[in-house]
Structures are given as C-alpha cells and as structure tokens.
Amino acid sequence: MSLYNFKKIAVVPSASDFLDIVLSKTQRKTPTVIHPGYKISRIRAFYMRKVRFTQDSFDEKLGLMLEDFPKVDNIHPFYADLMNILYDKDHYKLALGQLNTARHLIDAVAKDYVRLLKFADSLFRCKQLKKAALGRMATIMKRQKDSLGYLEQVRQHLARLPSIDPNTRTLIVCGYPNVGKSSFMNKVTRANVDVQPYAFTTKSLFVGHMDFKYLRWQVIDTPGILDHPLEDRNTIEMQSITALAHLRACIMYFIDLSEQCGFSIEDQISLFHSIKPLFANKPIQLVFSKMDAQRIEDLGEAHRAMVDQLLKEPGVETSALSSFTDEGVMDTRNRACERLLATRVEAKLKTNKITDVLNKLHLAQPTEKRGGVDRPAFIPEAARGRVRYDHQDPKRRRLERDLEVEEGGSGVYNVDLRKHYQLKDDSWKYDAIPEIMDGKNVADFVDPEIEAQLEALEREEERLVEQGLYESDEDILDSEDERIRDTAASIRERKAIMKAESQLRRSNTTSGLPRRIVNRSVTNRDLQTHLEGMGINEAVSEAVARSRSCAPVKRARSPSRAESLAREASVAARAQSQVRSRGEVGLRSEDITKSTKLKRMAERSRNQVARQGESDRSIPNLKPKHLFSGKRGVGKNDRR
Structure with missing residues (x-):
C-alpha cells in the first residue's frame, strides 16, 4: 500500500x-x-x-x-x-x-x-x-x-496525483514522446492510459500495477522528455525527471528505431546520454519499440554503429518488442523484473542487516557419513502421490482424477463417496439403509413376518365388526339428567339477557343525563322527590324539565300583541334561569370543586415543562422577512 x-x-x-x-x-x-x-x-x-x-x-x-x-x-x-x-x-x-x-x-x-x-x-x-x-x-x-x-x-x-509507493518494486518507463511508452503500460498492467498518434499525450505521471512471481509491482508511465538543458524543461517534463531521480526502480528507456515518433535515432541516443546521470545505481533496460515497423537487423550502417556503441555501455541490457503484435512484450517485462529483483537482493546483502539475519539461520550438515553408507533423499511410495503428481510414474497412488478420466470424464463420472465410510464391516457400506447401531442397521430391527401379522390383525378386526361387538344402544337419559340439562339451559339464557341489559344501561349512561327516558312510568313528582333528596333546587329542576319537554304543537288562533309580549318575557326569564343554574344541574357544588382541583393538578406538570430557561433556544420569528421576500420569477416559489 x-x-x-x-x-x-x-x-x-x-x-x-x-x-x-x-x-x-x-x-x-x-x-x-x-x-x-x-x-x-x-x-x-x-x-x-x-x-x-x-x-x-x-x-x-x-x-x-x-x-x-x-x-x-x-x-x-x-x-x-x-x-x-x-x-x-x-x-x-x-x-x-x-x-x-x-x-x-x-x-x-x-x-x-x-x-x-x-x-x-x-x-x-x-x-x-x-x-x-x-x-x-x-x-x-x-x-x-x-x-x-x-x-x-x-x-x-493533490487529490488527482497518483498514489506512488517510493519503496516498492517499480518499473519506470521513459523516453521521447510518442515512442510507445503508454502502449506498453496498457499491455502489462491494468491501467488504461490514453494513447494517441501525437506527442505529449501523457501530461502527468500514471501508475499501473501488475503481478510477477506472486509479488505486486507498480509501473510508472512518465511524460515524454525532450533533449534540452534542465532549466529549459517545462513542468510536464520535470515530473519525469523527478521520478527518475528519486525512485529506486528499473529504468526502461524506449527508443523508436522506425522514427515514427517524429524524432531521429541520433536525438533519442543523445537524450539517453544527457539524462544518464539520473540512472546511477539503477538497472537500465534499453527497449527498442515498434519492431514490427523496424528491426535492428534492418538498420543502416550508420545507425547500426550508433546502436552498437550504445549497447557497449556498462550495466545496459537490451530487448525489443512490438505493442501492436504483442511480440516480445512479456519477455521484456520479465527481464526487467528479474534485473530489479537481483539488484534489490544485492543491495540488501551489502547492508548490515544481512548479518543479523544470517546469525539466525543455521543449516546442519553431517561432517562424515554414518557407517560409511551414502543415504540419498528418499520419498516413501505412500507419500509419492501427496508430494507430487507425475502421470508417468507407475508407482504413484491412483487419484480420483485418474478414475474420472477412465470412466468418461467430467459430467459422466460420479464420485463414489461410500467407499471412504469407516464401518466395522465393509459389506455394510452399500446397504440401502447404512445407519449403524451396535453393529446393526435399521433393517436389522424389522421383524420379517411383520406384514403377515398385520394382515392377521386386520382380519380379526373385520370379524369383530361383523359380530357387532362395537355396536351399542343409545344411552337413555333418566329424568334427573334431563332436569339438570334444562336448568343449565335456562341459566345460560338468563345470563345472556342480563348481559344485554347491562350493555344497554352502559350505553345510555355515558353522559351526565340520559338522552331519553327509558322507563315511561316515572312521573314528574317522582323526579322532583329524587332531586330534593340529592339537594338540587326544585324550581331549577322543574324549569329545566319544562324547557326540555316536547309538547305537541297545536294549531291555534293568532295571539294578540299583549299575549305575544308576555310570552317573550316568559321565555327570556326561563332561558336566564337555565344559564344561571347550568353549573348546578349535573353535579353538586362539592363535586364541582373537586373536579376543578383535579383539573389543575393534572395541568401542573405541563405548566412546569412550559417554562423557558436561558439555555433553551427560541425562534421568535419562524418566517423572517429577509428569507421569504424578494424578487421571484413567475411560478417560482423556491426561496432558498
């Protein structure tokens, strides 16, 4: 990472x-x-x-x-x-x-x-x-x-920069623009670098990863470099120079012998010599790209002499590839990785840490042969199949793979799982019911004559049914049982009637006064006597009862003006008396006081919670004007 x-x-x-x-x-x-x-x-x-x-x-x-x-x-x-x-x-x-x-x-x-x-x-x-x-x-x-x-x-x-580990195994691809660096990068890694037929397509560092010898490697594709002084190089070229100078990696310098990149072979070799001081103490791999267009053998004498002179540089190895035909791509990658691994091992051997590691390792070797007999390494026949799988060895153990090939291959061969059962008797492996208990399976506990015994029992049952053994007369209930049954039925009927009456009374007494009088036999005198016993004013109750009575309306003569005025005064007085005594109709005075007290007690907890402290956040104005007013377009009501 x-x-x-x-x-x-x-x-x-x-x-x-x-x-x-x-x-x-x-x-x-x-x-x-x-x-x-x-x-x-x-x-x-x-x-x-x-x-x-x-x-x-x-x-x-x-x-x-x-x-x-x-x-x-x-x-x-x-x-x-x-x-x-x-x-x-x-x-x-x-x-x-x-x-x-x-x-x-x-x-x-x-x-x-x-x-x-x-x-x-x-x-x-x-x-x-x-x-x-x-x-x-x-x-x-x-x-x-x-x-x-x-x-x-x-x-x-910074977020767009690639995550590069400076200490891991790294291959750096460099060279002139448009010489095939990004194409090689896409072939050997899972990266997807843009490839175009013009110079400076790659403008920054790109990192790809690959696996070689069960190790993770990172490959860095650098932007193209031109052959001019360091102070004249731009920011894109300086990224490549920075990677070459500071990263411990194998340098893969690409040269386009076909000159399709737009730069001559002389310019590419000159660039190699100008940036070679950055390659100190690093393995160098010269890669001749686009070999499908131009090979080393087909070069002219002048160019061939320049390439031969370049190959004589110390510590330089060469390889050729073609990303278009995939020729030599994997071979170039493997050679570069092998060189870098060897260089890293040599560098570690030169440090002081290797001494501490070697002190912990000791390989014991006998100084002389015991008994003067040479004893080479020997692998038992029972373990030969576990150690290696050699088809040509006649002594090896037969595997399920061999049986599968002999029986017709995959999809035809069925693995025999029962042959590995560990039972007391091998003949039990292929029983229809292989469950074992005390040396027996389930079938061993079944009576072989059980079907004949079952058939005999069925015949005996049919004979008893024909003889009428299971038939019996209906039980005759005596008079005492009949009387008990009738009593129980009457009790259940009475309970049902009482339950219905209770529900009716409960539905009629939910409010202070009944909506309608069920018992029509009660007179006004009985009602007045009952109210006097409860301590309620007789005149008030009579006025209320008279006001609530519904007398039948009769067609009468039209009253005179004096009679109309008297009737209106009587109605007003009756209404005023109702308003004055409304609080005394349903409850007694002590009951009213008690209910008011209970009401205030119930509201006390809510009143306490309603108080506001200095840490309570208050929002005095839920819709401040500066947020809910201003110029808005037609049909536009989104203020925020």
Whole structure:
C-alpha cells in the first residue's frame, strides 16, 4: 500500500463559509437567552463561554487543516520535489504559515477579551465586548481569503496525483514522446492510459500495477522528455525527471528505431546520454519499440554503429518488442523484473542487516557419513502421490482424477463417496439403509413376518365388526339428567339477557343525563322527590324539565300583541334561569370543586415543562422577512 494518500485531505472552505460554519456552531452549541436581572457573575460567564467556544472552534478547524496538508520537510524527497514543481514550495509554505499565524492571533484576541469580560459591570458592556471579540476574530479570518483559496486548489490537485509507493518494486518507463511508452503500460498492467498518434499525450505521471512471481509491482508511465538543458524543461517534463531521480526502480528507456515518433535515432541516443546521470545505481533496460515497423537487423550502417556503441555501455541490457503484435512484450517485462529483483537482493546483502539475519539461520550438515553408507533423499511410495503428481510414474497412488478420466470424464463420472465410510464391516457400506447401531442397521430391527401379522390383525378386526361387538344402544337419559340439562339451559339464557341489559344501561349512561327516558312510568313528582333528596333546587329542576319537554304543537288562533309580549318575557326569564343554574344541574357544588382541583393538578406538570430557561433556544420569528421576500420569477416559489 502507498504511504501517502492525499485524497483524505478535507475540503478547505472559503473565508466567508469558514465564518458561517464557526459562528453558526457557536449559536447552536451555546446558550442563547440572558436577562438583565441575572447576577453579574452569571452574565459574565454567559458571554465568556461564547468567546471561548468560538476560539476553540477556530482553533480546531485550523489545526485539522494544518495537520491534513503534508509538510514538505517531512515527506519523501520524490513528493517534496514533485510538489515544488507543481505548486512552488515557497508559496505552499507561506499559505500554511499564514493560517498558523491566524490561529495564534485568534487565541490572543480571545485571551484578551476574556480578561476584559471579567471586569465588565453590566449586561450591555459584556455584550459589546463579546461582539468586539467575535468581530476581530472574523476580521482575522477574512484576511486569509487568498491563502484558503490557494490551499483549496492545491488540495484538488493533490487529490488527482497518483498514489506512488517510493519503496516498492517499480518499473519506470521513459523516453521521447510518442515512442510507445503508454502502449506498453496498457499491455502489462491494468491501467488504461490514453494513447494517441501525437506527442505529449501523457501530461502527468500514471501508475499501473501488475503481478510477477506472486509479488505486486507498480509501473510508472512518465511524460515524454525532450533533449534540452534542465532549466529549459517545462513542468510536464520535470515530473519525469523527478521520478527518475528519486525512485529506486528499473529504468526502461524506449527508443523508436522506425522514427515514427517524429524524432531521429541520433536525438533519442543523445537524450539517453544527457539524462544518464539520473540512472546511477539503477538497472537500465534499453527497449527498442515498434519492431514490427523496424528491426535492428534492418538498420543502416550508420545507425547500426550508433546502436552498437550504445549497447557497449556498462550495466545496459537490451530487448525489443512490438505493442501492436504483442511480440516480445512479456519477455521484456520479465527481464526487467528479474534485473530489479537481483539488484534489490544485492543491495540488501551489502547492508548490515544481512548479518543479523544470517546469525539466525543455521543449516546442519553431517561432517562424515554414518557407517560409511551414502543415504540419498528418499520419498516413501505412500507419500509419492501427496508430494507430487507425475502421470508417468507407475508407482504413484491412483487419484480420483485418474478414475474420472477412465470412466468418461467430467459430467459422466460420479464420485463414489461410500467407499471412504469407516464401518466395522465393509459389506455394510452399500446397504440401502447404512445407519449403524451396535453393529446393526435399521433393517436389522424389522421383524420379517411383520406384514403377515398385520394382515392377521386386520382380519380379526373385520370379524369383530361383523359380530357387532362395537355396536351399542343409545344411552337413555333418566329424568334427573334431563332436569339438570334444562336448568343449565335456562341459566345460560338468563345470563345472556342480563348481559344485554347491562350493555344497554352502559350505553345510555355515558353522559351526565340520559338522552331519553327509558322507563315511561316515572312521573314528574317522582323526579322532583329524587332531586330534593340529592339537594338540587326544585324550581331549577322543574324549569329545566319544562324547557326540555316536547309538547305537541297545536294549531291555534293568532295571539294578540299583549299575549305575544308576555310570552317573550316568559321565555327570556326561563332561558336566564337555565344559564344561571347550568353549573348546578349535573353535579353538586362539592363535586364541582373537586373536579376543578383535579383539573389543575393534572395541568401542573405541563405548566412546569412550559417554562423557558436561558439555555433553551427560541425562534421568535419562524418566517423572517429577509428569507421569504424578494424578487421571484413567475411560478417560482423556491426561496432558498
């Protein structure tokens, strides 16, 4: 796995977004209500908490940002030089330094204003000091607008960089543009690098991975390099130079003998000599690409002499390939990997660590032959099939694979699983019921004459049925049993009637007074006597009863004006008496007092919860005007 993963760096917000995040967090996480009537110590603590919390939020956000970004002095030289080429190391350090300075300035502002808040003598003075503290912190962060914007661009570019492990087994493909580097990369790895018939198609480093000898390898495709001085090379070429200079890898330098890349063989050989100092202490593999278009044997004498002179360089091996026909691609890859493995082993043997490893290894060898007899290595015949599978060995153990081939192959041969059963008697393996208990299977416990015995029992049963053994007269109930049955039926019927009457009474007495009188035999005198016994005013009950009575309407003569006025006065008086005595109709006075008390007791807990404290967040205006008014297009009602 790679040691550096820049994709985990958090997004850097802009200065305005940074302030919104911190100040909204302060508003959400701290109390929001304070009153002038509180003690001054409580008011001071309220506003000091606001200032300290805002300082902690700024410090936390800036600290995480500074930790996420890599420090140029602490990372691998390859990544340090790569960042210097892409972003300018001085600008990068300056931006991080400004954020670190801003964090210290915010801490100093918070410390000063907390000291001033300790001596504030009123709520207004505390509020103004808190306002000034948060304003100075916001001003400091607004000045970091350019640094935050620059770091966000750096973060986006770092996230697009490939994850390269500088210490693993690596092959670096380099050379002039359009010589076949990306095509070779796509052939040997699972990468998908863009390949086009023009120069500088690859503008950055691409990493692909492959497996060789059960090991993971990474292959780096570098942008093309031109033959000119180092100071004249652009950013794209300097990425290749950085990888060649700092990564311990096998260098695969590609040369296009057909000159289809647009550069002559002389230019390609000259570039090899100019960048050869970067190949020090690294295995070099010269790869002649596009051999389907031009082979070494078909070169002219001048070019052949230049190539032969190049092959005489110390530590240089050659190979040829064609990515178009896949000729020599795997052979070139394998030779490069073998050279790199051998170089890494030699480098480890030259270190001091190998001494510690060799001290832990000891191979015991006999100094002389025991008894003067030569005893070579011997593998028993029983283990020969387990050690190796040799079809030509006649002494090897027969395997299921051999039986499958002899019996017709896959899909025809059926594996015999019962032959491996470990039973007391091998003849039991292929029984229809092979379950064994005490040396017997289930079939051993079955009586062989059980079917004949079952048939005899069935015949005996039929004979008894024909003789009428199972037939019997109906039981004759005596008079006592009949009487008990009738009594039980009458009791069940009476219970059903009582249950129905109870349900009827319950449905009619759900309210204070019945909706209708079921018993028509009760007179007004009986009702008045009952109400007097309960302590209810007789006149009130009579007026109410008279008002609720429904007398039949008769056609009569039209009354005179005096009679109409008298009737209206009587109706008004009756209605007023009803309103005056309405509270006394359903309940007694003591019952009304008791119900009112119970009502207040039940509301007490809800009233206590309804109180608001200083830490409760209140939203006085659910629809502030600045969020729900303004110019909107026709049919557009989305305010946010």
